[in-house]
Amino acid sequence: MGTVGTAAVQRGSDFARLSRRIAEAGLLDRRPGYYAARIGLVAGLFAGSWALFALVGDSWWQIPVAVLLAVAFAQVTLLAHDLAHGQISRSRRTSRMAGLLVGNLAVGLSYGWWMDKHTRHHANPNHEEHDPDVAPDILIWSQKQAEEARGIPRFIGRWQAFLFFPLLTLEGLNLKVSSFRALRRPSLKSRGLEGALLTAHVLAYLGAVFLVLPFGTALVFVLVHQACYGVYLGCTFAPNHKGMPVLTAEDELDFLRRQVLTSRNVRGGRLVNTALGGLNFQIEHHLFPSMPTANLRRAQPIVREYCERLGVDYVECGLFASWGQALRHLHEAGRPLREGAPSPGGAAGA
Known part of the structure; x- marks a missing residue:
C-alpha cells in the first residue's frame, strides 16, 4: 500500500450502512427555503457591490469596494459549486442553465x-494520477512529483510553501484563462454559449471599470479585485485536502475511506461556515456531494461517530491550523528539490 498504509481494506458495505442512516435522518432532502434565502443574500451582495462601485465613482475609495466585490464574486462561485453538485435543484438542465449564468x-x-x-476531483481526491487538483502544473504535491518536476514547478517547488499565498493572488486570473482555454476542447458542451457568456462577462466587467475610473485607478481596482478573489477561493479550498495523505495507484481503498482519509474538516461557527460556503464540512460533503449545505452540519456527528466506530481517522482542526498543515505539506513535498537529491519516499503525508 501507499500513504494510508496496509490496514485499509475494501469494505464496500460500510458506506452503504452510513448512507442509509443519513437518508433515514432526512439529510439528503432538498432545502429550498435555505437556498432561496442564500441566493437572495448573495445576489444582494453582488448587486450591492456593483451599485456601491457606481456610487463611489472616481475615487481611491474604490479599493475597499474592490475587496468587497471579491467577497461577492467568491460567494457567487460557491453557489455555482452547489449547483454543480445538484444540491439546489434535482433538474440537471435547471442546474446547468443557472450555473452558466452564475459562473460564466x-x-x-x-x-x-x-x-x-x-x-x-471528487471521484479520486488527492490521487496523484487522477485528481486534477494535485496535478503538478505549478505547485508540486508529493516528493514523487518533486523528483519528476521540470520547468516552472521545479523552480517554484523549492520554496512553494512561502510562495503559496502570493501565488493565490493569480488564481482569479488563472481561472479565467483556463476557462477560455477550455473552449477549445470538443468535449465541452455548448462551447458557443459558454464562450459567448464568458466574453460578455469580460466586456461588461472591464467596460464598467474603465468607464467609471481613469486608467490608472481602474487598473489598480482590477488587480486588487482579482487578487483578493483568488486568495479568498484559495483559502476556501486549500484547507480541505492539502496536507492530507496523497494517494497513488498502490492505494486500493473503498469509497468511504478514499473520501474520509483524504479530507479534513475545519472547525468554526457561523462565520467560518458562511465564509467557506459549508466546505468546512468537507468530509461530509465528499461522502454526500448532493447533500444541501445546510444539512452538512447535522450530518457531521453521525459521520464522525460512524468513522470512530470503524477506526477510520476523522480529521478536523481550526482554520489557521489547516492552513499550517497545508503549508508544512508543501514545504515537505519540495524537500528533494532543496536537497538536490532523490527522495526515498513517494508521497508526503500530513
Whole structure:
C-alpha cells in the first residue's frame, strides 16, 4: 500500500450502512427555503457591490469596494459549486442553465469546464494520477512529483510553501484563462454559449471599470479585485485536502475511506461556515456531494461517530491550523528539490 498504509481494506458495505442512516435522518432532502434565502443574500451582495462601485465613482475609495466585490464574486462561485453538485435543484438542465449564468456570466468562470474538473476531483481526491487538483502544473504535491518536476514547478517547488499565498493572488486570473482555454476542447458542451457568456462577462466587467475610473485607478481596482478573489477561493479550498495523505495507484481503498482519509474538516461557527460556503464540512460533503449545505452540519456527528466506530481517522482542526498543515505539506513535498537529491519516499503525508 501507499500513504494510508496496509490496514485499509475494501469494505464496500460500510458506506452503504452510513448512507442509509443519513437518508433515514432526512439529510439528503432538498432545502429550498435555505437556498432561496442564500441566493437572495448573495445576489444582494453582488448587486450591492456593483451599485456601491457606481456610487463611489472616481475615487481611491474604490479599493475597499474592490475587496468587497471579491467577497461577492467568491460567494457567487460557491453557489455555482452547489449547483454543480445538484444540491439546489434535482433538474440537471435547471442546474446547468443557472450555473452558466452564475459562473460564466456573473464571475467569468466556465461552468462546464469547472464541473468536469471538480467531478474528477471528487471521484479520486488527492490521487496523484487522477485528481486534477494535485496535478503538478505549478505547485508540486508529493516528493514523487518533486523528483519528476521540470520547468516552472521545479523552480517554484523549492520554496512553494512561502510562495503559496502570493501565488493565490493569480488564481482569479488563472481561472479565467483556463476557462477560455477550455473552449477549445470538443468535449465541452455548448462551447458557443459558454464562450459567448464568458466574453460578455469580460466586456461588461472591464467596460464598467474603465468607464467609471481613469486608467490608472481602474487598473489598480482590477488587480486588487482579482487578487483578493483568488486568495479568498484559495483559502476556501486549500484547507480541505492539502496536507492530507496523497494517494497513488498502490492505494486500493473503498469509497468511504478514499473520501474520509483524504479530507479534513475545519472547525468554526457561523462565520467560518458562511465564509467557506459549508466546505468546512468537507468530509461530509465528499461522502454526500448532493447533500444541501445546510444539512452538512447535522450530518457531521453521525459521520464522525460512524468513522470512530470503524477506526477510520476523522480529521478536523481550526482554520489557521489547516492552513499550517497545508503549508508544512508543501514545504515537505519540495524537500528533494532543496536537497538536490532523490527522495526515498513517494508521497508526503500530513
